[in-house]
Amino acid sequence: MDSTDRPEPDFIDIVRDEWGRSYPEIDTSPIEIVGRITRISSQALHQLDRALAPSSVTRAEFEVLCALARSDRPLRTSEVTAVTMVSGAATTKHVERLVAVGFVERERFERDGRVVLLRVTDAGREFVDRELPRRIERDQRLLAGLDDGERAVLAGLLRRICRNSDDADRI
Incomplete structure (x- = not known):
């Protein structure tokens, strides 16, 4: 591969190069993946925050609403x-x-009056019905340029990383 075949460096390439110069004895290659995952996540969450701001519903509140809206029970x-x-x-x-x-x-x-269950209201469901497709559209833009096969490979690889992360949380 010659220099014309290399993709233009992104923010993470620059950060990794800086760390490499500061700490040449450390293998910073995980930054290429975890750094990008973190950056993409931060940017996607920032976009969601901006999109929800006019409604005064926070991202965390939206996540609660989504959890309730996708559940088949309270x-x-x-x-x-x-x-x-x-x-x-x-x-x-x-x-x-x-x-x-x-x-x-x-x-x-009903079986134990001390237990409180949470249910999304019609107004809450209308909010999710309006905002969820907008979130999915933003996610689609992040994935622009990837074909179905590339998306499937990426999803599979990220699933493995998620499992590693979930397992690390249990230790």
Whole structure:
């Protein structure tokens, strides 16, 4: 491969080169992958924050709404916490706000009245129905230029990295 075949360096290439000069004894090759995953994630989340800003619904609140909207049943707060990966206290705070704006309602579990279940309201579902397709459109733009085969390979590789990350969390 000659220099004309090399892709133009991106931000992560520049960062890796800088680290390589500062710490030549360290293999910084993981930055090529994990750095890009982190950067893409940060940029995608920033885009979501900007898109949600006019609605006054935060990204974390949107994640709570999405967890409830895609569930086929009401969820306990602990279940929402598990799928959104935020603390229980933060989930409670987000739910309080979503209840106040009419996007989520609480109901008692019929077999144990001490248990509170969370359900997305019609207004909350309308919000998700409007915002989720917009989020998917932004994600589609991030994947522009990748054909179906490339997407499948990338998804498979990232799935393996996700499993590694999930396993590391359990240790």
